[in-house]
Amino acid sequence: MPRETYADLELTHRVLHQASAWGYRCACQEPGIWQIRPEETRDEPWMLQSWEGRWLLLIHCVPQISFYPEEALSFMERHRHQDTSSSNTAVLHRPR
Incomplete structure (x- = not known):
């Protein structure tokens, strides 16, 4: 089991709280180990x-x-903005 300080735990909870607010899925894999994945509707091969x-x-x-x-927060924020930009671009450039 990983050894975390109180400060580490505070930062971990801050990351989890923000990830959840952005729509990422957060789950505790085992005591002290958390995973963050893209929203369930997206089929992406990455996780934190x-x-x-x-x-x-x-x-x-x-x-x-x-x-x-x-x-990690910056990564998720950039990924989130890329998703938004990509979906907006796809709608704007959809063939008629």
Whole structure:
């Protein structure tokens, strides 16, 4: 089980709270290990997983990068804006 400090736990809860507010799915995998995934309607191969105060980006269950909490929030925010931009672009450029 990962060892987290009180400050780590506060940051983890902040990340989870914001992720949930943005529509990401958050779940506790086992004590002390959280996962954040894109909304259920999206079929995407990535997830973020907490580990000792950091967030691991996993793609197809393979670790890619370790984020500090602020970086994890930035990643999710950018991903969220890309999704919004992509869906708006697709609607604007739909063939008639």
